[in-house]
Amino acid sequence: MTTASPRSIRLDALAYGGDYNPDQWPEEVWLEDARLMVEAGVNIVTLPVFSWPLLEPREGEYDFAGLDRVIDLLWSHGIRIDLATATATPPAWLIREHPEVLPHNVDGVRLEFGSRQSYCPSSPVFRDAALRLTRTLAERYGEHPALALWHVSNEYGDHVSRCWCPVSAVHFRRWLGARYGSIDALNAAWGTSCWGQHYLDFEQIEPPRTATGPINPAQQLDFERFSSDALLELFQSEIDVLREVTPEIAVTTNFMSLFRELDYWDFADAEDLVTDDAYPDPADPNAHVGAALNYGLMRSLKDGRPWLLLEQAPSAVSWRDVNVPKAPGQMRLGSMQALAHGSDGVMFFQWRQAKFGPEKFHSAMLGHRGEDSRSFQETKALGAELKKLAAIKDTRVRASVALVADWDSWWGLSAPDSLPSLRLNWLTEARAWHAAAFALGQPVDVSRAGGPYGSHSVLLVPNLYAVTVEQADALAAFVAGGGQLVVGPFSGVVDHSEQVHDGGAPGPLRDLLGVEVDEWWPLADGEKRSVTLGAALVAATHDVRVWSEWLVVADGTEVLASFADGDLAGRAAVTRRSHGSGAAWYLGAGLDDDGMRAVLARVFADAGLSVPSPDAASTTLEVVTRTDGTTDFTFLLNHGRESVSVPGIADGTDLLSGGDAADGITLDGFGVAVVAHPVSALSPSSSPSLPSASDSEAAL
Ligand code: GLA
Secondary structure, three states, rough: OOOOOOOOOOOOOOOOEEOOOOOOOOOOHOOOHHHHHHHHHHOOOEEOOOOOOHHHOOOEEOOOHHHHHHHHHHHHHHOOEEEEEOOOOOHHHHHHOOOOHHEEEOOOOOOOOOOOOOOOOHHHHHHHHHHHHHHHHHHHHHOOOOOEEEEOOOOOOOOOOOOOOHHHHHHHHHHHHHHHOOOOHHHHHHHHOHHOOOOOOOOOOOOOOOOOOOOOHHHHHHHOOOHHHHHHHHHHHHHHHHHHHOOOEEEEEEOOOOOOOOOOOHHHHOOOOOOEOOOOOOOOOOOOHHHHHHHHHHHHHOOOOEEEEEEEOOOOOOOOOOOOOOOOHHHHHHHHHHHOEEEEEEEOOOEOOOOOEEEEEEEEOOOOOOOHOOHHHHHHHHHHHHOOOHHHOOOEOOOOEEEEEHHHHHHHHHOOOOOOOOOOOHHHHHHHHHHHHHHHHOOOOEEOOOOOOOOOOOEEEOOEEEOOHHHHHHHHHHHHOOOEEOOOOOOOOOOOOOEEOOOOHHHHHHHHHOEEEEEEEOOOOOOOOOOOOOOOOOOOOEEEEEEEEEEEEOOOOOEEEEOHHHOOOEEEEEEEEEEEEEEEEEEEOOHHHHHHHHHHHHHHHHOOOOOOOOHHOOEEEEEEEOOOEEEEEEEOOOOOOOOEOOOOOOEEEEEOOOOOOHOOEEOOOOEEEEEEEEEOOOOOOOOOOOOOOOOOOOOO
């Protein structure tokens, strides 16, 4: 199975390296850096992300001497470059000459220069200047043999993802004009007959700044879409220049995991390689569960193709209230987890720990103590281990389950003041559903609401507040094809203009799910409600989280759980409607963790997946398999501090230890094994079952 994209990173090994900021160091340090990078196995670094003011000290005056020398030095050591277009932070001269480049916040206040990313995404002045620099860099370095990848800007939307300035207002109106064609169409879509919002002309429309009261949710939703598109346009404009000058070089921009502000489906379509910056909090014992979902998104954004972990912290970050370091073994484990989930390399922020600036307390591959620092020792050890995993490059992750991520629903569900409850949060729900699947041993891919759904046999839809008829039809086709679909509460409520579907929720999903929602019954803060699961699940009573609904169930729809108490007592809470060999499940309540696991255990079993019983589920040991179609690479990741014994895998060899895996493996706390074995040793369509946390000898 080969997965190379038409334009791939120019590197024939797993990527290993990090952000490098040579501008912050005298030149004599560069030589030492290059030497230590080689010692650590580094084969690629990212630079010069924030160097615009040095590369172009005055408008149109360039100075590439330092960058030339550092790139040549690194290349003479065999190190390649993920070359940033350096447009993430405009220089002071640009801001002082053109203050209109600065973004405005929702209150119309201008955000001043003094940090980074101080630009309005819609500013033509900023865009022209950024494109000039991009073109100049591309023309200068496009032929350099060290150039492996273009790194456009940096973390779009970090710090500034929305701008409410007058320049953005003009762009917003233009965007609305293109979307609606006429002001009458906009008035109809936005429902401006409510609260006297009627517009005569696009010129009368402003971005939704702080107003007297709740803002029209349709206007708000369009502003979210526009803001994501405005940054995408900027990204695309740099890509266009790069493709024109260096058509052979792959392009990326680094994502920020599951990030509400930008619709990453669209961003991924524009680029060649998906890259992600991942900063799971070492203080959170379940951070690895959330990380698995983020990585599931990254590999899914390009249909399962390998992606690249472009930044992670070797140990502590510097931007949380309390920045806890990673325990010994935790950085290695987190790196292996990203590899397990399809990353073709491991990179960090940053190479050498800063001496000054806001990130001087952020860990780096080479800590303040230099070669003796714990982080450098761990960096070196990981670099050596990656070489043993060369065979996983270009392989793909096996997953039978996908979770639907839909930015329109995410944005709609975060309208600040016009929902039945502000406690229903899209990301919280997605994480809770994913956590249940994780505990049941299923790696989870991520899907667009309207498909394609690939070969997945289970589709999890924690929430699809906004749904179109086309998306509903695609979901129905998935079920008709034998899939198990599970839909969460407050789905199918509005169309893509924030208008409630005729007849109410779940709108175009009504026939598929076989339920109607009469009313939403969100829980008041502190209110308790419970649900009793029936015998078809694991009979037990569970707490309801956040949300419940008054459901009306159609004939032919099974009720698998009912509310146990309060005004909804006896009414349906979980339903299932069969369609041939497929089924559409509906959850009319937020279930607690155990309840969620009980439901998904049955769903997975119905899909023919091998799962442990819900009470044997565990989030400690994670098993993920990458495959090239002939050889499977099964990653066994122990996220706990206690050792775990895992039974043997026939004909398996642990690539890390070199040991035979046929007779079982003992993983230390935070331990990892990567077992290469013929595909036939384990079922290709499912992950191995997990031993329970207490049962260290359970069979795979
Ligand atoms: C982000 C940025 C980096 C750096 C790190 C610190 O990922 O891209 O420049 O600031 O955060 O964690």
